[in-house]
Amino acid sequence: MIERLAIIGVGMIGASLALALKQARAVNHVVGCGRNQLNLQKGMDLGVIDSYTASIAEAASSADVVVIATPLGAMRQVFEQIVDIVAEHTVITDTGSAKESVIKVAQTVLGEKISQFVPGHPIAGAEKSGVEAGLADLYQNRRVIITPLESTDPEAVAKIESMWQACGASIEYLGVEHHDKVLAATSHLPHMLAYGLVNYLSSLNDHDEIFKYAAGGFRDFTRIASSDPVMWRDVCISNGEALLTLIEGYKNELDQVSVAIRDGDQDRLLELFGKAKSERDSLIGNC
């Protein structure tokens, strides 16, 4: 049971955590913190949070667990504003989609209190934003990756583990660099590709007509291009190197398709598409 939980950044990720913990009766009081008062008030109305404040320090001051669920670029100032405030027993965690940059900032700002920080990342979400996007079952049967440091207090890790398990998630451990590489591939790169496709098609002459004739496949394919631009700007800044390597590699992959099309190489095209289909069907299921 978490007596008092502070959620800094009450968007889909933070709100879903609050709802899941409440449903599991694993939290007593949730205090929300953010810059958008309307969003926080909505959070009160929806029963996601029990109180709110615009002051990060105030939210964190008496919290047992502080969850930083802001875009990555806002995390430094959160650490700065809580470092002198948090009690010894308070555990700090985050939900950022890139871990190395957050950890660097945390190490710089938190000093000795770095032992209280558990870097985390729930592998869940959607393109929706704001507190009303919160879902009590968002983490049900999902993975939460934790990338603890040598200096991280094992009791703090255990507390964050139980928190996510109470939401129905399973815990996995990955090294920091490994996490960032894997997520660059499965999440960051696809978001770049989807944003890029929408922008590219929008730039074409007959773009109104193009979108008019888009069918279900296109909707699914571009859904993630409706994701929060600030969040994804920050991911690019935080995990830029891994992302740049992947974008280049992906362009080379596209070149293989182009060459096969240019050569009219039917066997090669069939091989490429057949390989992709069977990989996808077998590895992530036909769904």
Added chain:
Amino acid sequence: MIERLAIIGVGMIGASLALALKQARAVNHVVGCGRNQLNLQKGMDLGVIDSYTASIAEAASSADVVVIATPLGAMRQVFEQIVDIVAEHTVITDTGSAKESVIKVAQTVLGEKISQFVPGHPIAGAEKSGVEAGLADLYQNRRVIITPLESTDPEAVAKIESMWQACGASIEYLGVEHHDKVLAATSHLPHMLAYGLVNYLSSLNDHDEIFKYAAGGFRDFTRIASSDPVMWRDVCISNGEALLTLIEGYKNELDQVSVAIRDGDQDRLLELFGKAKSERDSLIGNC
């Protein structure tokens, strides 16, 4: 009412057409034709078709409407096998995702009977294959594009129009070249990008782990990579030029993202992602 409908290629598209027409009581007898007897027998068991044959000529011989719903590469031989068989009143149509190549083949093979051919393309489908993927409501509120030629018999066009309208679809007319350009953008390019992404990630060292940590966004994004490889090989061959231009343009778009990441240009990243999000949200809805 179509007395006798021949469906050449009883996959998701053909089966859905049969089911929709039956539900609307707009067809009396559906004869299925294909090379896979197991698939055709399943079609019988599921009530999708009323009889079947492996002979294209036999299927077409007494049909009022012949729908060619095979991959594009198989259409030439269908035209060849029906040209001397089809009655004067028989209307021939197809469901191919690229129109110029089909029309060229039809013009060459059908000769004077080209007036009986109505080039069509229902903007619907999914990554599933085979007769069991058929859905009676697949065309409900969807668009069917018809690209008639000057030589096309208006009565034949009217017949195909009513056929699709009976399935709940609305009819749109596009020029052939225009159709192929628009579809290259909304459908053919995204399929290449999805196939490319799955192949690229599969080629990485830790690809098992990569797929393990894929979340919902990734599943949606790569769903179309589970599409039929033969169908998409044929699309590449049929609409290669438009596709090559788009792949190149798309790579340039990705370069804009890479440059912004490399420069750490936060404003530019926010602009790119914000533009894409608002385009998608406004043009195809937040769904």
